[in-house]
Amino acid sequence: MQKENISLSQLLTLLINFLLGSAVVVGVGTEAKNDAWIAIFLGGWLGFGVLYFYHFLMSRLDTENLFQLFEYCIGRKATILLSFLYVIYFLYISSVVVRDFGELIASAIMPNTPIEIISLTFSLLMAYVIYLGIEVLARTSEIFTPYVLLFFILLTIFLFVSGNVHFHQIQPILCEGWKPALKTSFKLLIFFPYGEMIVFTVSLTIKGDPEKGGNVNNMNDVTPKALVVLDSLAIFKKDRLKGFLPLSGARNYLIIVDKLKKTVVSVPCGKNKYFGIRIYNSKTRTSAKLIKGIPVINLKIRTEAYLDGMQCEDDLTSLDTYDKFEKKSEQQLKHNLESTINKMQNKYKLDIFGFGEALYRQDYQNFKKVKNKWDQVFQHAIVHVDIKVQLRRSGIRTKSLILK
Structure with missing residues (x-):
């Protein structure tokens, strides 16, 4: 998002x-x-x-x-x-x-x-x-x-x-x-x-x-003291408003449900230093099954992005830099996604991601056993996030000005 x-x-x-x-x-x-x-x-x-x-x-x-x-x-x-x-x-x-x-x-x-x-x-x-x-x-x-x-x-x-x-x-x-x-x-x-x-x-x-x-x-000012911001995603249970997801949570939701078009993510690369990646293509596949009464959800996420800006002291002419940034981006995105999923399980106790529908399609016989209490069962679901980030090219024309 x-x-x-x-x-x-x-x-x-x-x-x-x-x-x-x-x-x-x-x-x-x-x-x-x-x-x-x-x-x-x-x-x-x-x-x-x-x-x-x-x-x-x-x-x-x-x-x-x-x-x-x-x-x-x-x-x-x-x-x-x-x-x-x-x-x-x-x-x-x-x-x-x-x-x-x-x-x-x-x-x-x-x-x-x-x-x-x-x-x-x-x-x-x-x-x-x-x-x-x-x-x-x-x-x-x-x-x-x-x-x-x-x-x-x-x-x-x-x-x-x-x-x-x-x-x-x-x-x-x-x-x-x-x-x-x-x-x-x-x-x-x-x-x-x-x-x-x-x-x-x-x-x-x-x-x-x-x-x-x-x-x-x-x-x-280069950075205004105040901005008008439009963000957040409302969370409903049937016809009742339960709360709101902030911008980061809404973005994670769109990645999980495979509806993200493009976005920018900041990834830390040191103390108070970040690099940004612009995701322009994202694909998510969801598989679900019920094992001993516990839902097991597997998310396979593949994203394509390019480097959009950085404060890090890394050489962009080196391929090792891109490998390093890919791993850091994967770790950051995985952490973000898992945080949003945990928030929905523990705070709101709602499956807004459609995991129940995935289980319904892929393991219907077992889904019938938990159909009427899915929100309670969802709270104990085990969600595995497998994410890969491919930095196709750099959106930066020159080396970082931080490099001497």
């Missing part, structure tokens, strides 16, 4: 596009009628308040996301209920947004195309973007946001030039008092679109010092 980092500018463009979203299509503040501009102005300030509140929440436990924060503050049971409501809420919101855009396109652009086809196309596009990851979405947002802003600027200019802007239409101002404007600001705008920004608190955590990261000079 790759660590997904996005820059502050990319986060800003995501926020801008998220807030615009369907608000451009359905409009906001229309309930205030002629005073809609006042409601939007007040709602904007309320939106800043909502955003600051979310920032305040995340800064209390800056390394945790919203679900983990809830669990820390109010306990697991209440967190499960809030998490369920959160998921249902955004499923509803997503459905409404797809419907809004579908109706717009079906009525104004493609009237002969069924709205079901348009909605399905939107859904497939969203699924593909989710599959590619948040970094791809952030880069795409960063590229297209200037064009979106340019479009709105030109639209504003052309409206004024065309003579279709009539400022007298805002009169009479507050003819029904402040109540309609305030009601629209508090009841609608604070929830749509500003309140929906809570979605960012689930995926984003802050790595480093949040206070120093809030300074614009943060981005001038």
Whole structure:
């Protein structure tokens, strides 16, 4: 699993596009009628308040996301209920947004195309973007946001030039008092679109010092004081949230279930010295059998990688260096994988790796004996990890600068 980092500018463009979203299509503040501009102005300030509140929440436990924060503050049971409501809420919101855009396109652009086809196309596009990851979405947002802003600027200019802007239409101002404007600001705008920004608190955590990261000079440092980080993997047992795997654990999980595409691993080669390997191909085969009531799992993992960087005082022109690095990489990866497996056996007591399914396919007669108590049996499973790392080539063009 790759660590997904996005820059502050990319986060800003995501926020801008998220807030615009369907608000451009359905409009906001229309309930205030002629005073809609006042409601939007007040709602904007309320939106800043909502955003600051979310920032305040995340800064209390800056390394945790919203679900983990809830669990820390109010306990697991209440967190499960809030998490369920959160998921249902955004499923509803997503459905409404797809419907809004579908109706717009079906009525104004493609009237002969069924709205079901348009909605399905939107859904497939969203699924593909989710599959590619948040970094791809952030880069795409960063590229297209200037064009979106340019479009709105030109639209504003052309409206004024065309003579279709009539400022007298805002009169009479507050003819029904402040109540309609305030009601629209508090009841609608604070929830749509500003309140929906809570979605960012689930995926984003802050790595480093949040206070120093809030300074614009943060981005001038070679190593910023704070980064926006997107990682972790949720662990569920049926419909109950049991916990989270950190980035390293999620990466180990992907290796074990043979779904890793590429990643970078740091391997120690001395005191406070490391070298990095970039794995670009990984294949895992799982075999399982039941011996005297104890599951025996064998993982055969073969990876291809290249050297991506190092701090070690080793000569990269020597083949012995690569043999040494391969062995150290195998030892490190084996340790990482075994640690994650032990964590699932001892802490969560859950088989998230599909070992039970492997036993079901390969030793069904014995699996039937432990089928109804597999989670308990899994805790005593013996897992053998056989991993081989092949460093195909070096991603480093020169020798280490540490060498004299």
